[in-house]
Every structure is written in C-alpha cells, then in structure tokens.
Amino acid sequence: MTADDTTADLVEIQQLLARYAVTITRGDIDGLLAVFTPDGSYSAFGDTYPLADFPALVAAAPKGLFLTGAPLVELSGDTATGTQPLCFVDHATHEMRIGYYDDTYTRTTDGWRLRTRAMTFIRRSGAHDSGRPHAFERPAV
Template sequence: MSSSTDDLMAIHQLLARYAVTITQGDIDGLLSVFTPDGTYSAFGDTYPLAEFPALVAAAPQGLFLTGTALIELDGTGDGDSARGTQPLCFVDHATHELRIGYYQDTYRRTPDGWRLRTRAMTFIRRSGAHDSGRPHAFDRGSA
C-alpha cells in the first residue's frame, strides 16, 4: 500500500509528463498519461482519447507551463481515485501570446500507475470570465 505522499508525488509526475509531452509534440507520450477510457473537455464538448491526437494537431503549438496542482485523494477509502485542479499558462510559439486558465481533473490508479481519467479546460478571459471556450472551435469532421 502506498502512502498519500507517494500518491501525490506520482500524480504530480504524471501531470509534469502531460505538460512536457504536449509541449514537445510527443503524442504517444501524451496519450500514455490517460486511462484508455480517458476524455478531454474543452470548446463546449468532450473528446474521447481516440480524438485527442487530431485535437492537439489542430491547436496552436507552444509551451504548456503548468503550476502545482491542488489534489484531493479519494476519501471514500478505495484509494484508487483522486481529483484536482491545475493552473495553466500556454505561450504560443509563433506569437508568444498567452492563454491562461486551469484544468479540472480526475485521476485513477491503474496497474501502470496513476493516470488522468478526465481533463477539462477552463479558460480565464480578459473580462474575468471563466469558460470552456467557443463551442465547435475544433472541427471533428462529418459524422
């Protein structure tokens, strides 16, 4: 049985792996931080893991600078789930324009260690509004 300190460190390393792999364009590494049924939510929609590579390819490239996440380990006793919030500052590589916001996550312990189960992006606008982005900002193509 691992300690809560070990679990927190493992989740923080998982989140660091997310930021580094997406910044470096390592899609396989990025996908490895999610559970197989993992999802990403932004732009008014939720995307299954299978759609994540196309979503990343359509997005601006740059630096994903993340802050320390506030993590709450499961208090129900199963010890295999957690949730958290992690601040983000994205810097576009071409323009150095910033996008700021935060991720709201759920985590699951797997045989391969802790993984992201869900990740939802909230953008912070210049107006002070917090939202998930413009609906349909990412074209999923025709069904």
C-alpha cells in the same frame, strides 16, 4: 493509508501532470496519450472528446509552451480529483492563454493516470469558460 503512501501518490500524480505538459509541448502524441486511461476524455470548446479524438484535437491546436503550476489534489483511495493552473504561450506570437484544468485520476496497474481533463479559460474580462464551441471540429467518422 499512511502519510508516506499519500506523499508517494501525490508525487506520482504531479509527475504524471508534468509528463502531460512536457509531452504536449514537445508534440509527443504517444507520450501524451499514455498519461490517460484508455477510456479517458478531454473537455473543452463546449464538448467532451474521447481519447481517440485527442490526436486530431492536439493537431488542430496552436503549438507552444504548456506551463503548468502545482496541482491541488484530493485523494480518495484509488481515485482522486484535482485542479491545475495553466499558462499556455504560443510559440509563434508569444501570446498567452491562461486557465486551469479540472481533473479526475485513477490508479491503474501502470500507476496513476488521468481519466478526465476539462479546460477552463480565464478571459481578460474575468470570465471563466470552456472556449468557443466552434474552435475545433471532430473528424468525420
């Protein structure tokens, strides 16, 4: 892999993550789902949710601005791992939540996609955790 290939991969992943932040901020669920692989998952609140549950999870979450920072990405061929800082600002109260995402990425025929995304919140106490287990209930199947 050349330096140009590495740079192109990193830029593509950064744009993928920008698309995540913009689509979730705008409530564009179809656009949001498109940043994941079909077997993708999201982890928070003490559980891991498959992509099929993601629309209900997003619907139950507060709305607002997802402000993300530049990710730290480690490339390894057609896969990668990364961590991206997040500041969420609630649209109604302007209260903030801060934390970071730990991600895995996969190169697909459609380009780089998120395979897994795990949220870690940073509390005022300085604790880092994945959220309250009761914060979201999966829909009955």
